[in-house]
Amino acid sequence: xxxxxxxxxxxxxxxxxxxxxxxxxxxxxxxxxxxxxxxxxxxxxxxxxxxxxxxxxxxxxxxxxxxxxxxxxxxxxxxxxxxxxxxxxxxxxxxxxxxxxxxxxxxxxxxxxxxxxxxxxxxxxxxxxxxxxxxxxxxxxxxxxxxxxxxxxxxxxxxxxxxxxxxxxxxxxxxxxxxxxxxxxxxxxxxxxxxxxxxxxxxxxxxxxxxxxxxxxxxxxxxxxxxxxxxxxxxxxxxxxxxxxxxxxxxxxxxxxxxxxxxxxxxxxxxxxxxxxxxxxxxxxxxxxxxxxxxxxxxxxxx
Amino acid sequence: xxxxxxxxxxxxxxxxxxxxxxxxxxxxxxxxxxxxxxxxxxxxxxxxxxxxxxxxxxxxxxxxxxxxxxxxxxxxxxxxxxxxxxxxxxxxxxxxxxxxxxxxxxxxxxxxxxxxxxxxxxxxxxxxxxxxxxxxxxxxxxxxxxxxxxxxxxxxxxxxxxxxxxxxxxxxxxxxxxxxxxxxxxxxxxxxxxxxxxxxxxxxxxxxxxxxxxxxxxxxxxxxxxxxxxxxxxxxxxxxxxxxxxxxxxxxxxxx
Numbered sequence: 001x002x003x004x005x006x007x008x009x010x011x012x013x014x015x016x017x018x019x020x021x022x023x024x025x026x027x028x029x030x031x032x033x034x035x036x037x038x039x040x041x042x043x044x045x046x047x048x049x050x051x052x053x054x055x056x057x058x059x060x061x062x063x064x065x066x067x068x069x070x071x072x073x074x075x076x077x078x079x080x081x082x083x084x085x086x087x088x089x090x091x092x093x094x095x096x097x098x099x100x101x102x103x104x105x106x107x108x109x110x111x112x113x114x115x116x117x118x119x120x121x122x123x124x125x126x127x128x129x130x131x132x133x134x135x136x137x138x139x140x141x142x143x144x145x146x147x148x149x150x151x152x153x154x155x156x157x158x159x160x161x162x163x164x165x166x167x168x169x170x171x172x173x174x175x176x177x178x179x180x181x182x183x184x185x186x187x188x189x190x191x192x193x194x195x196x197x198x199x200x201x202x203x204x205x206x207x208x209x210x211x212x213x214x215x216x217x218x219x220x221x222x223x224x225x226x227x228x229x230x231x232x233x234x235x236x237x238x239x240x241x242x243x244x245x246x247x248x249x250x251x252x253x254x255x256x257x258x259x260x261x262x263x264x265x266x267x268x269x270x271x272x273x274x275x276x277x278x279x280x281x282x283x284x285x286x287x288x289x290x291x292x293x294x295x296x297x298x299x300x301x302x303x
Numbered sequence: 304x305x306x307x308x309x310x311x312x313x314x315x316x317x318x319x320x321x322x323x324x325x326x327x328x329x330x331x332x333x334x335x336x337x338x339x340x341x342x343x344x345x346x347x348x349x350x351x352x353x354x355x356x357x358x359x360x361x362x363x364x365x366x367x368x369x370x371x372x373x374x375x376x377x378x379x380x381x382x383x384x385x386x387x388x389x390x391x392x393x394x395x396x397x398x399x400x401x402x403x404x405x406x407x408x409x410x411x412x413x414x415x416x417x418x419x420x421x422x423x424x425x426x427x428x429x430x431x432x433x434x435x436x437x438x439x440x441x442x443x444x445x446x447x448x449x450x451x452x453x454x455x456x457x458x459x460x461x462x463x464x465x466x467x468x469x470x471x472x473x474x475x476x477x478x479x480x481x482x483x484x485x486x487x488x489x490x491x492x493x494x495x496x497x498x499x500x501x502x503x504x505x506x507x508x509x510x511x512x513x514x515x516x517x518x519x520x521x522x523x524x525x526x527x528x529x530x531x532x533x534x535x536x537x538x539x540x541x542x543x544x545x546x547x548x549x550x551x552x553x554x555x556x557x558x559x
Contacts (some may be wrong), residue, residue, distance in 0.1 A: 025526035029547070031304050045528075052532075053542045058519040060529035062352050062378075069521070074528045074542060206519075218349045268522045269351055271308060271394065 002285035003292040004278070006040070007261050008161035008237045011121050011184035013095050014295060016260040017278045018198045020241050020265060021046050021124065021164070022071065023264035026085040028107035030271055038275050041095030043188075044072055044081065046126050049107045051077035061197045061206040066216025066243070067265055068195050070209035074099050078111045082118055090119045100172065101126040105139075105152045112156040123159050125150065125184075128166030128191035137150040137191075139168040143178040146147070151160065154183035155291035157229050162186040165230075167196050167219075172226050182232045188262065189238035190223045190229060218264040219243040222254050231257020231298055245273060247280025254296040304524070304547070307332045309529055310390040312426055312486035314367065315410070319353045321448045322374040323417075324383050325359075326391070331366030333395045339424040340400030340490075340551045344523035346392035347378045347455050355520045358396060359440050359447075368395075371420035371446065397523050400492050401425055401490050401513050408432060408487040411480060411557070412456075413501050415493025416440070419447055421515055423454070434486070436476045438493070440494065442467035476501035481508050491515070495559060502554040512554035518545040526528040533558035 006130040027036050036042065039195040054074025061068045073228035076084075089096045098120040102108035113124060123257075127140035127149055139149045150163055163179040165172055167190035176187050194211025205211070221241020231238045240258030244250055245266040252289070253261050266273040285293060319325050333343065337358055344353040360369035374380050383393055386491040386515065405424070411434045412422040419437045426433040434457040439445045441464050451458050459476045460468030468477060474497065477489075482502060491501040492515035505512035521527035525547025534543040534556050543549065 023522070023527060025528075029304070029522070029524040029526040033308060045526075054528065055531075057529070057531040059531060059541075060352070060519045060521050061528075062350065065351065067351050067521070069527070069529055071528050074531065158531070225353075265351060268527065269353065271344060271522075271524070 002276070002282055002290060004282060006294055008239060009122065009162060010241070011095055011160050013260055015040040015278050015281070016254065017041055017237070017274050017281070018097070018260060018262045020262035020264035021126065023267050025187050026081070027089055031272055034275055037093035038262060038278065040093045041097055041121070042089065043097040043124055044085070044089070044099050045075055046071060046073050046099040046129065047075045047081045048103065049078055049110065049111055049117060049246050051075060051080060051131040054133055054220060055209040058208055059212070061070065061212065062070060063214060064194065064218060066123070066214055066218035068197060068207060068212035069192070070207045070212035072209065073129055078114050082114060084273050086118055086120065095121045097122045097124050099124045100153070100166070101125050101129055103132070105149050105231050108149060108153050109156045112153045116157055120159060123157060124162045124164050124188060125153055126164045126191070130166070130168060130192055130194045130211070137166045137168060140175060141169050143174050145177040146175050147182040150182035150184050151178040153161060162188050164191055165189040166191050167222065167226055173229050176230045176234050178225050178289065180236050184236060186237045186239060187234065188241060190206060190242040191224050192221065193219055208284045215243065216256070217243045217245050221248055224252055227253055227258050228256035228300065244277070247277045250277050250281055251284060254293070255298070255300040257298040259297055264274050305410045306395055306524070307336070308394040309557045310392050311509045313385055313387055313389055316387045317387070318393065319371065320444050323371065323444070323446055324374070325369065326452065327367050327369045329367050329390060330393060334363050334368050337361045337368060337396035338400040339428060340421055341396040341398050342516060342522050343393045343395030344397055345369065345382055347381045348380050351445060352378070352521060353385070353394065353523060354382060355523060357419035357550070359423050359514070361424055362426070368382065373417045394523060398546055399548065401551050402524055403428055404488055406430060406432065410488045411436060411492040413477055413489065413493070414438070415473055416444070418493030418497070418515070421492050422451055422490060423447055426451055426456040428525045430455070431457070433457070434459065434480055436461070436473045436474035436480065437446045438462065438476070438497070440464070441459065441486060456473055473497060474504065477501060477504055486510055488512070502559060505554055513551050514554055514557060515539050516545050516552060516557065517550065520546055522546070529545040
């Protein structure tokens with residue numbers, strides 16, 4: 001048994017595998033399959049200040065080796081999360097990451113303030129949702145806006161602050177550097193890539209929102225490249241995600257520089273995917289006679 | 304919620320009509336938990352998303368479930384390639400099923416096309432107290448009519464073109480049935496326009512009604528929130544989720 005523990009922004013995870021925000025609800029939906037304590041952590045569904053309904057359906061379309069979604073941050077609001085979901089999550093013996101999404105900088109600051117006295121282990125600030133009209137990715141596509149919102153939320157929380165970055169930018173390393181400078185303790189990437197599908201019979205986009213965020217194995221090479229670039233550009237830890245489906249992908253992500261891994265779309269095909277990835281990672285380390293998973297981080301040998 | 308996931312053997316496969324397949328799957332854990340109106344989520348090799356398929360029959364004694372599905376696209380085409388003896392990756396049972404009353408109550412099930420299969424397990428529960436109104440495009444698309452009769456249900460078969468049974472839509476047959484006498488409950492699954500018509504009639508005749516809905520689905524368990532459908536909650540519009548809040552909803556709770 002290898003040592004699978006990793007530390008991100010001072011928070012220890014028993015292993016580096018975390019279901020990604022939006023793919024795992026608030027955990028309850030999977031508790032009947034396996035104990036949530038098997039997971040390194042859970043990044044909860046993105047939560048706004050007040051509850052919201054999200055976008056009209058259809059909100060999902062399959063793509064070759066992937067999918068598009070346009071949920072639009074449907075969630076019950078931060079107070080519901082704190083009162084109804086968090087007490088349950090805190091009994092699950094895993095790291096709880098609250099994913100914070102706001103329409104305005106002030107919203108995000110207020111959510112951070114409300115989370116301050118709670119047992120949430122870490123805040124993941126979502127500045128990269130492609131599916132909402134106000135806020136969302138607008139905060140994550142310019143360095144100035146990304147820096148501004150990160151600094152604002154930083155001033156409202158003493159909790160470890162991770163910022164989730166959008167890949168729909170010219171230079172993700174510049175955005176990463178901007179949020180690091182503004183006080184982010186870690187960055188997570190990538191959120192989904194903006195995509196589209198059209199029904200050739202009706203000539204209508206399959207998604208009612210017309211466009212949506214693409215995820216799944218198809219985006220993995222792009223995500224891996226971005227994780228590698230960002231890990232080389234910042235000194236804070238990088239949490240890698242984007243199309244990770246199995247332990248081999250997780251190893252690649254860690255070699256590229258990720259300290260921990262989030263998994264999303266893979267869970268829809270196989271709800272056991274995070275657990276299988278943890279087990280596979282452990283087997284791989286044992287076979288390779290590597291004692292600690294942290295020995296993989298950033299160890300790619302570029303040409 | 305309680306469901307399981309695993310690979311289970313297909314113990315019988317039948318081609319019921321063009322592009323329409325019938326599988327009996329040996330899955331004791333799922334059969335034990337399942338109730339009428341719930342669905343299973345089937346993994347398809349080479350595809351990112353599972354395919355939700357309603358449960359047509361539950362046999363607790365034999366530990367089997369039966370699904371009847373139509374080839375609608377590449378995914379269901381792939382599922383239809385599986386043969387007897389092969390394993391199928393199933394998650395289930397999922398979702399909220401129909402409210403079942405005492406079998407002595409008089410009920411009506413209304414199914415249209417591929418909405419017919421989930422009505423079968425409901426009809427079985429009520430036996431001869433059930434009226435099954437099932438509709439199809441044409442005679443060559445008719446499925447499960449013999450099954451409903453075998454279950455004891457009074458069968459009212461309709462086809463759009465009149466090539467089998469009565470010519471016309473199930474809503475006309477439902478109206479006809481309601482003129483003969485009332486019922487304690489109406490259950491329905493089928494195309495949007497059909498459900499709308501059924502719900503209106505149920506309202507007119509003051510009969511409780513439940514409908515089973517469909518939407519493009521992701522996780523199947525209520526985590527990803529993609530399969531939204533319009534409902535009313537505390538007097539306000541709320542986007543509920545077909546996979547967890549449904550697929551079965553009370554007629555008065557949905558906006559069709």
